[in-house]
Amino acid sequence: MRVEIWSDIACPWCYVGKARFEKALGEFPHRDDVEVVHRSFELDPGRAKDDIQPVLSMLTQKYGMSQAQAEAGEDNLGAQAAAEGLPYRTRGRDHGGTLDMHRLLHFAREKGRQVELLDLLYKANFAEERSVFGDDERLLELAGAAGLDTDAARAVLADPDAYAAEVREDQREAAELGARGVPFFVLDRAYGVSGAQPAEVFTRALTQAWEARPRLTTVEGGAEVCGPDGCAVPQT
Amino acid sequence: MRVEIWSDIACPWCYVGKARFEKALGEFPHRDDVEVVHRSFELDPGRAKDDIQPVLSMLTQKYGMSQAQAEAGEDNLGAQAAAEGLPYRTRGRDHGGTLDMHRLLHFAREKGRQVELLDLLYKANFAEERSVFGDDERLLELAGAAGLDTDAARAVLADPDAYAAEVREDQREAAELGARGVPFFVLDRAYGVSGAQPAEVFTRALTQAWEARPRLTTVEGGAEVCGPDGCAVPQT
Numbered sequence: 297m298r299v300e301i302w303s304d305i306a307c308p309w310c311y312v313g314k315a316r317f318e319k320a321l322g323e324f325p326h327r328d329d330v331e332v333v334h335r336s337f338e339l340d341p342g343r344a345k346d347d348i349q350p351v352l353s354m355l356t357q358k359y360g361m362s363q364a365q366a367e368a369g370e371d372n373l374g375a376q377a378a379a380e381g382l383p384y385r386t387r388g389r390d391h392g393g394t395l396d397m398h399r400l401l402h403f404a405r406e407k408g409r410q411v412e413l414l415d416l417l418y419k420a421n422f423a424e425e426r427s428v429f430g431d432d433e434r435l436l437e438l439a440g441a442a443g444l445d446t447d448a449a450r451a452v453l454a455d456p457d458a459y460a461a462e463v464r465e466d467q468r469e470a471a472e473l474g475a476r477g478v479p480f481f482v483l484d485r486a487y488g489v490s491g492a493q494p495a496e497v498f499t500r501a502l503t504q505a506w507e508a509r510p511r512l513t514t515v516e517g518g519a520e521v522c523g524p525d526g527c528a529v530p531q532t
Numbered sequence: 533m534r535v536e537i538w539s540d541i542a543c544p545w546c547y548v549g550k551a552r553f554e555k556a557l558g559e560f561p562h563r564d565d566v567e568v569v570h571r572s573f574e575l576d577p578g579r580a581k582d583d584i585q586p587v588l589s590m591l592t593q594k595y596g597m598s599q600a601q602a603e604a605g606e607d608n609l610g611a612q613a614a615a616e617g618l619p620y621r622t623r624g625r626d627h628g629g630t631l632d633m634h635r636l637l638h639f640a641r642e643k644g645r646q647v648e649l650l651d652l653l654y655k656a657n658f659a660e661e662r663s664v665f666g667d668d669e670r671l672l673e674l675a676g677a678a679g680l681d682t683d684a685a686r687a688v689l690a691d692p693d694a695y696a697a698e699v700r701e702d703q704r705e706a707a708e709l710g711a712r713g714v715p716f717f718v719l720d721r722a723y724g725v726s727g728a729q730p731a732e733v734f735t736r737a738l739t740q741a742w743e744a745r746p747r748l749t750t751v752e753g754g755a756e757v758c759g760p761d762g763c764a765v766p767q768t
Contacts, residue, residue: 307758339758359762369763376756406642473748477759484721488750491757501751510746512709514724515737520612521727522543522575523713526595527605 297330297509299502302337302470302480305394305417305428308373308384313479313492314418315380320498326506333405334414336398336466337478343393348429354391376492383423392429395463400435402459403452404444413442484509533566533745535738538573538706538716541630541653541664544609544620549715549728550654551616556734562742569641570650572634572702573714579629584665590627612728619659628665631699636671638695639688640680649678720745 301317303310321327349357355366370386377384397417404413416438420428428434432453439449452458473482481489481498483505489497521528537553539546557563585593591602606622613620633653640649652674656664664670668689675685688694709718717725717734719741725733757764 304758308763309756309758313756339760355762373763474750477757479757482748484746486746486748488748489753490750491753493751493753493756497751497753510720510722512718512722512724514710514726515729515733517725517727517729517733520545520549520729521713521715522540522545524575526591527544527609 297326297484297502297506298333299330300333300335300482300485302335302466302475302482303414303478304337304339305397305414305421306339306391307337307478308377308422309492310479311382311384311418311422312373312376312380313481314414315382316492316495317479317481317498319380320495320502324499324502324506326502330502332411334401334410335470336401336463337470337475337480338394338398338463338467339478340391340393341395341467345393345396346430348390348392348427351389351391352387377422383419385423385425388425389422390427390429392427395460396432396435396453397428398463398466399452399459400439400449402462403449404439404442407444409443413439413444416442533562533720533738533742534569535566536569536571536718536721538571538702538711538718539650539714540573540575541633541650541657542575542627543573543714544613544658545728546715547618547620547654547658548609548612548616549717550650551618552728552731553715553717553734555616555731556738560735560738560742562738566738568647570637570646571706572637572699573706573711573716574630574634574699574703575714576627576629577631577703581629581632582666584626584628584663587625587627588623613658619655621659621661624661625658626663626665628663631696632668632671632689633664634699634702635688635695636675636685638698639685640675640678643680645679649675649680652678 301314303314321330324330352363352366352370355361355369356363361369374384374386401410401413404410417428420426420434420438426434435453436446436449440446470480473488475490477490479492481501483501486508487501487505489501537550539550557566560566588599588602588606591597591605592599597605610620610622637646637649640646653664656662656670656674662670671689672682672685676682706716709716709724711726713726715728717737719737722744723737723741725737
């Protein structure tokens, strides 16, 4: 069974939702038969690389919150994160574009290090003082810590076309599947879960998708097949 | 919709079956929504890299055919290939191990050049005089012609571990899905087609799988989601 998770590094509910999903998956009896793929969803797609701003001022300016509302929202997120055992800095975080991080995550997926890099990016963004935005060296340190070759990762960052098509394709698919926000979880392309729902909701979705997973119905034809005993020759 | 095709470069029915499948796909109304992925299946898995032998003597020695039977089998395959417009040398081809080619095909998949490389490997093996076995320079020429970076392809060939796990995983999945030979086609993990069946069989399978393709049922929860309008804060 395959679970695809659309998310953004700048999305606090994605950070929290991933932990809730993983709690459910960790207790799921068929967890070893579940493949998890992380997909890209930029919350702020056109944002220039050097357009970095404190989260709290982004919330007041872009969404018209009062300072008190913005702080209360961050406090609430901090509490929800803490309930999942996740560190979260409710003050002093930055907001910025995440395209380069998504490109690196696609590169990491090819190398089998996607979830390692994603976890490090989340932790760096939500829990550590040094900003992840506008700092390629920071991203390369994280890539190295995730087990990636830093020279290869540097080449990915330096080439804006590298893995950009993959990011766009993920976003196109998210829209096609009806995702209006993230996190967005899709199980076997049959069951979707929108948002950082409680672990029990993920458990139900995993169980339901597992029970309904497609069984293969195979059309066996004549003899036109090659196997360990050679290539059969049909009667002509 | 996703179609996975397990095959081996040394498998004549795979070469023919791919053409039949593509004929059906080319006429399928939803062809632009069909993603095709080629997967590895070594017909002769443990075969040493330098263990190369003429196809006809392999057929007589390994499968105990008479020379006349072996030649008749090749003539039949040549006729089936010709009916699909595919060139096929019925005499003088070699047989050998294909692990390195499968490793290269996984590398090519990452670079978006898988089908280009597969087509060139098939053509080289079935239609051209120079053997594809035991000749790294030949494989690198084909990789270059498929649009791959030949230095990177050379590094893949030089490292026996590169993409070897991916080849093994493909083979494990083929066994799990019940493939006893190749070509083996799997549509959305729900419909299988075994063998180089007529195009009409593929058309029926495509139509059936398309009509039965999963529609997404999404659980929308509370507000714990981030979207273009910011991250909603649930009432607490």
